Every structure is written in C-alpha cells, then in structure tokens.
Amino acid sequence: MRAEILSIGTEIMFGEITDTNAAYIASALPEYGIDLLWVTQVGDNPARLKEAFARAWERSDYIFCTGGLGPTEDDITRETIADMLGEALYVDAEQERVLHETFAARGITPFPPRNIKQANLIPSARAIKNPRGTAPGWWVERDGKVIAVMPGPPAEMHHMWDAEVAPELERRADSILVARTLKTSGIGEAAVDEMLSPLLAGVNPSIGIYARADGVSARIAAKAPTREEAWALIRPVEEEARKILGPAIWGIDDDSLASGVGRMLRDQGLTLGLMESASGGAIASAITDIEGASAYFTGSLVTYATDMKIAMGVPAEVIAEHGVISRETAEAMAKTARERLGCDIALSVTGIAGAEPMEGQPGGTMHLALTDGTSMDYTTFRYFQGREQSKRRIVLQALTMLRRYLMDRAARG
C-alpha cells in the first residue's frame, strides 16, 4: 500500500510553524505495512490544493491529510476533496448535533453560524470524532482508496490518530509489524553486532543494530497477521538477546536516558540530587520530565553565580585555588550537594556555557562529578555549538554518567 501525506496550511508556507504532524504519521505507518512515498505541504489555495489532492489520489492508496478544517473561508480542505471527487457537501444532522453540544459545553452560545461547515460531509465520507477540538475529521473511502482527514493542531491530530485512525489501519492491515528495541551501554556497535551474530541470520524477526546518541540499540522486528502473533515471534529472540547482552541493557523502546536512569534509581532505592552551574537547571528539568520523578529526585542547587556556590557550601578555598571551572570545584560541588540535599548520590556540573575562554580554559569546557559518599566519578569534555545545543549535550553527558554509575552499581550487586 502506497501512502502520501498532505500537510495543509498557509502558515507552513511562511515558515511560521514547522509541520510535525507528517513525522508523527510517518513513524507509525510501517507498523501497518504502508509505504509512505510522498509528503506534500501546500497552502490554503484552491488551485494548488486541488492539484495536490488530484496527484495524490492518482499515485497513492492512502492519503493522510492534516489542516484546513477550521471554520473560516480560508479553510477549504473539505470543499477541495468534495470538488475533486465530484460529490456534494451536505450538513450532517448528527454532526450538527455534536457540534452544538461541543460549543454549549465550552460555554459558547449562541452557536457561531459559520462553524456549521464543520458538520459538513460528503456521501463517501464518515466523520471521525475529535474530542480535543471542534472540527471532526473525515474518513473518505472510494474506488479502493482512502483519505483520512485530520485537524492541524498537533494535540487534536495525535489524539485522533491514536484513538481512531491507527486502530482502523490495524483492522485493515494484512500484517502488523512490531518491534522491540533493546538499548545498551558500554559496548560498541561492532561488539553488539558480533555478540548477536547467532541471531542476526533471522528474517522474521530480523535484528538491526544502530549506534545512537544514547548508546547502541538492537531492534528486533517481526511481521505477522496479528499483533499477538508478531509478538510471539519476537519473544524468544528477545529472551536470547537479553541473555547475551545481559547487564549492558539499560532500557527498551522509547526509554529515554532520563527514564532509564529514573527506573534504575527507583529499582535500587536511591535518591539523586544535583548541583548545576553551566547547565543552568537543564539536567533537573530533564529528570523531572519523567512521571514519578519525585520518588527519587530530591532537587538541584542551580548555583549559577560563584557566590551562590559558596553560600551553598562549596569551600571558597577550593574555588580560589583551582578556579570555578575545575575538576576540584566539580568534585566539591558534588560532595556539597550530597550533604546539603541529604540524597544518596549527587552529580555536579561546572563549565563554560559560552564560546569564550575563561580561567585559561576554552569555551565549552565542562567538568562533571558524581559521588555516593564513598566513590567519586569525574569526567570532562569540551563542546560548543550555541548555548541551547551545548546544554543538551551536557544533559546527555550527565545522564550517561549517571547511567554508567547505576549499571556498575547494579552489576556489583
């Protein structure tokens, strides 16, 4: 099955918004055996939108489109599809009722007359529910082809995809592709490849090895008529791979470094605290992006100013002797954080967030330390690609350092 995505909206053509809906849809399609061949972005322009739909209808089995479902005259997605298929728009009584209810529930009375077009259907279309917004989607089916029409706002679109469109694709699919990704740490790509070589010959499931920013991943993918059968194919291979890779595995599937570290902290019954300087709170923010972080995260002393480091307990003489940007200060910060925050392990960062050198060290130099009260880990690196990018790198390094510590600790038992 060949698919095309149409992302519709003049604001995309002006670069005012970046279209993220297409990638959301694209990443889901392989699961249902659908090949995405084209993505087209086009403004709310009648002639061009018609051209885009006509071309997509000609070359694709599935058209997934987002945007242009609003109540204004600019929004012409429905009208264009009706026109292309030569079908007449009509106000659907049931959709009109739902629309009136939605507006009443939001306290918008009287019902704004221009919104009535959001209740429009054509004979080949049925409405798709949109509990997150006012405009229902359309599921159009004709001549063996499908157009799934979804709203542009990502929150509405994601919900409609997950709740309605994806399940429908699953019902229609001849086979389902599922995958389990094992995320490892501490072994290189070639080593993982060699370790898993007895399993690599398989076609279904197949295994792919990928080097990523957060370590080397092994992805086991299987295809079968149903989801259950596909998982049944994966299970024994996953068990084998887990036996082989053992403690190198720190997470699966969508696990991020922050969620992986969080799970290890929880499993090991440990609490974590931070003292952050150059990262400016970004490590704490990444850790607290994870649901349930309060179970293991004490907090962070974001000591951006040198005075604040000292006020929080970092010995002034360490800073005076070695400088703020030093291994010694990083280690003193980790020790101080652990004592002040009463946590089991503490991690610290000090460095130069900007491009300019300081204290004789080049811009982007970072010092990280981690202590559990007994051991002290230390690492340094240099990276500068603009402040935000550099902060992301610090977060990656800090979480990697924590992951290594926690994996070693678990291995020691």
Next chain:
Amino acid sequence: MRAEILSIGTEIMFGEITDTNAAYIASALPEYGIDLLWVTQVGDNPARLKEAFARAWERSDYIFCTGGLGPTEDDITRETIADMLGEALYVDAEQERVLHETFAARGITPFPPRNIKQANLIPSARAIKNPRGTAPGWWVERDGKVIAVMPGPPAEMHHMWDAEVAPELERRADSILVARTLKTSGIGEAAVDEMLSPLLAGVNPSIGIYARADGVSARIAAKAPTREEAWALIRPVEEEARKILGPAIWGIDDDSLASGVGRMLRDQGLTLGLMESASGGAIASAITDIEGASAYFTGSLVTYATDMKIAMGVPAEVIAEHGVISRETAEAMAKTARERLGCDIALSVTGIAGAEPMEGQPGGTMHLALTDGTSMDYTTFRYFQGREQSKRRIVLQALTMLRRYLMDRAARG
C-alpha cells in the same frame, strides 16, 4: 517568483527525523519577494526523486533542496538533477582539491575514494562552500530557473543558507521586504489596533497586529529596492508606534520572554533568583538559555522534595498549616529564596506537575509568587496537557509575571 522546497531523505519518510530545514527556508523567502508554493518531501528513490524535480522544474522559478549529498550510493540528489537537465557529471578539479584539504584537516587520510562524488559538478552548476561539512552545495542556473542544493544536516544547511544562498537571493531581488516587530504586554489586541489606527492605513510600510502567547505584537513591514531604503520607510512609523505604545513595549523582533526579561533586569541593575518545585529547573534553564545571563541570574533552588524546601529554609509550619501546594508556601519560598540567594528579586513556583489531584487541589494547579523584599506578587493557574507541555506553560507564566513586575517597576521609575 515562485519557489518550491524539496526535502530529500528516506529517514524523513520513516518519520525518524522531522524536517525543520523547510521551515527555516520558508520563513526567509518573503524577504526576497519569493512566494513559496510547494514543499515536497521524498525519499532517496531515483524514480520518485526525478518525478519531484521534474514537477518542481516545470512549476517553479526557484527550487531549494536539502539532503542526499552524502558519499554513499543512496545519495542521488546530484545524479538526479544531472539526469533531469541532461547534463554530464564531472569531477571538478578545484572541488577535488578542497575536498582533499577538508579530509586532511580532519585527520582522515588517505582520502576515502567514495567521497570523490562530492566533488562532482555539471556545466550549469557552481559549487557552494560548506565550511561545516564535507559536501559542497550546488547553485544551478539554467533557462531562467535556479536550483539551490544544500546538505541535509541543519547546522550545515543553516550556515550555507546564511553565508551564501541568502546573500545571492538578496543580490537578485527586485525589492527587499524588512519588518520590525514591537512586542507589547498588558494591552489587548483590539486596544493595540485602536491605538495604532492612525498608522494602520499605510500600505508601505504596512502594520499587522497579532496576538501571540507572549503578548500582542505589532509588525511594521516595508518593501523597497534596497534593505536601507526599506528601513528608511520603517523608521518614522516605528518611532510613531513607539510613542503611542510607550512602556507597553517589552521587546522587538525575535526577543523571547527570557531575553526581554533579561534585558530589563540588566537595564534596571537587578539580580534574580528562583525557588522552583513543579517546574523542576525549567525556568532556570530558560533564563540561562540567554547569552550573558550570569550578569543578572544568581541561581535556582530546585526543591523538588518537601524536605529540601524545609532544608533550604521554607518554614515547616507554613507547609504544615497550608500544604505544599498553596499560596502561603509559594510566598514563603519566594521570601526564602531571596534571603538565601542574596538576590534583588525572587520568584517561586509550587504546584502539581502531574494530572492527579494532591492536597485536595486538582492536577495541574500552580502557585507562583514574586518578591523584591517589599512587595509580593502572587498568581495561580491550572493547566495540564502532559508534563513537558505543562512545564512550558509554567515557564511562560513565570516569565510573564517577571516581565509585568519589571515593566511596572520601570514605569514607577
């Protein structure tokens, strides 16, 4: 002039990466009087890539394309253009020299033979320098049409655009469109519209009023043969608008709330400290994204655990009496932060980061307080749309609160 963007890469088709290059290019084109009509994303597939180029060549004056310039056989952007134009590829001696130099400078010797294809040109193409990577771009000019070919990695693409492609477009443009955006706070969209009505009749410059998440913006745009002439048209209108809007203006153009707040703090010679709970360091991180934040930002006590709030000096009895999620605790946190961090003003947040209720308050409830030692501002709101989205909202609210305080303070003199 009509333009089309082609974003090329199979990884886009699998949703593995979100194409951000198109929006980067799209937002720059109006400046040069170029209308973007189409964006097409397509994989590294010979037949489809050729179809995409042929269609773009037929309907557009400018084709901006990114991706497919790597050294592997998959990368076929150059080959496809040569094929479409019926021109033969040849290894350009100068590009070959540059390529050898680039690899030698990176310590990659001997030169990898397969990379030689990155020195390819066709008669209608000249190379565009790429100091951030190995693959040069192509500037193709034939039959009154242009294809600008750039690498896919955003860092390389942005640099090539800014340093080479955009200046070339500026040289070729009949007129340049420039704009000044005045960002305001504390007045509604309708009020700004009314205040600026004496200026709104103008066509060049024209003024547009927009309600954004960070306040109401007035955008003054002018078109003229040169950049200087366009700015000369804008200047008197901007002066008028500044007189009318006066102290409601907190920033211009790309100023973010964080940079606007930073500038006001610096102008007023004030330092800022934070005590953050539900935001988990995200406010500190936003503030330290701004170059030079160390001049006014002391730091943040990210007191995620209640014990840490108390350890940092928030009175246990306030928490016991009113709960952690309360106005009183927020105010005590702000006071404590100001004292502990020795800063001029301190802002605090306490609330429920998750969807579940706590202490009898619904999920997403937030309490924010701000003190300068004399006055105490307080605000509360409720919002929950997933943790990351909710944290972004807290940051927006906190920075808006800071901006209001600093604008009032400046107005008081």
